[in-house]
Amino acid sequence: MSTHDPHSDVVVHGEGELPDRFDDPGLHEHKPRQADVDPKVAKRVERQVLFLFTLSILGTIGVVWAYFALPPGETPDSMRTSNVVLGVCLALSLLGIGIGGNHYIKVLMSNREYVEERHEQRSSDETREIAVQMLKDGAQDSGLSRRGALVGAGLTALALFPLAIVVPLIGNVGEDWNVRKFKHTMWKKGTRLATDPQGRPIKASDVTIGDVWHVIPDGLNELEHGKLDEKAKAIVLLVRLDPRDLKSDQSPAGETWGYDGIVAYSKVCTHVGCPVALYEQQTHHLLCPCHQSTFDVADACKVVFGPAKRPLPQLPITVDDEGYLVAQSDFHEPVGPSFWERATK
Missing domain, CATH: 2.102.10.10 (Rieske [2Fe-2S] iron-sulphur domain)
Structure with missing residues (x-):
């Protein structure tokens, strides 16, 4: 047996049964973070992210340097040293990008929730103009335009990281490939x-x-x-x-x-x-x-x-x-x- 309240969108079938429809609860109340209300906190986080991106850059440079300066050699000690230095530098390169990017997204970028209703696939010109403006507002809200050092460090870290993979591959060109x-x-x-x-x-x-x-x-x-x-x-x-x-x-x-x-x-x-x-x-x-x-x-x-x-x-x-x-x-x-x-x- 089901009951229906004409003043509500919820239909209840009986005790213990799930309703067919729920009222729209709306968006949760936005709670600002410390970085949103305190410029000093935002600046401190910005420095932390900048440090992590710089660490990634140095890690990539370290991988390239260790590959040429510390070859494995023929002894267990030389192999151990080469592997440890390469591994530590590669870890710094990866962790710097990953942790830095994640920290920036969670603390500095906007965390507000936005609702956009679905429409026909081809929106009107007016809607398309609004969408472009929303993208511009989002870019402005992210703070990238005001944080040039972060953008430069992040892009540099991402641009240099492939060297940590490519250089060892290129370095093997001309080596002994005689598997016989x-x-x-x-x-x-x-x-x-x-x-x-x-x-x-x-x-x-x-x-x-x-x-x-x-x-x-x-x-x-x-x-x-x-x-x-x-x-x-x-x-x-x-x-x-x-x-x-x-x-x-x-x-x-x-x-x-x-x-x-x-x-x-x-x-x-x-x-x-x-x-x-x-x-x-x-x-x-x-x-x-x-x-x-x-x-x-x-x-x-x-x-x-x-x-x-x-x-x-x-x-x-x-x-x-x-x-x-x-x-x-x-x-x-x-x-x-x-x-x-x-x-x-």
Whole structure:
């Protein structure tokens, strides 16, 4: 049952039911802010916004300077310094624009609510003139015409910010784009497997069932130039299983790539390149801590879970005359994240 008050626009259907129509409540009463009534407050906020825009400009300049003056280099310290300075400067560049613009809009620009009724799409000439005048009034109300320093600082910050992105891209022009070098590592026939990071060669007799060893090529620690790049490509995880648990230790061509239950796989995840090193002895599963890709060590490190799309590359190994574990060759496919083509030659 519904009731209708002829003196009201509200129709009520009954207790607990919602009305069909509501009276227009109108606009809320406008409450002026401190900056609206106190010129000193407005001037203080203007200085704050100017400082933030200037901070953004300095941050962008800092990104460009750090990119050229502080290259990553070859050592962890130089890489850390370069990344920290670039990151801090880029943060200042972004935060200065974002916080400064937001502060200006919330405190200095007009916060009055305006109502404009809808009309036909093509307004009359008189209405169009009124609209143009309203835009002019809005621009005047925003105070931009009276705050030239803010306009200049804001536009400069916005104009300079793209340099923080473009300069690193331009700086890479002419660099080494030969991706073929990522298809091969320093592993080769006869290279002994050594402990990481000590570099001590490993004998097969030292590895017992259930053991997990972090491995690098013997001689890696003697390298100087490019040492980090070579290690990043060549790191290996060595595991010994009961040979009866191995579903396969052979290559697709039928070659034996393990030795008496000992198998070796690249530690570089085939998803995005994180180090895969969490081994579950009972299930023989190898877990990547970044995105939980899981590989079955007992079955050629095939993917059993997660976003990785291909198995970890296996390093063919055997033993030499002294009983040390050695590589039969390099990996037979590129290590690391999958990319557009897989040919190794």
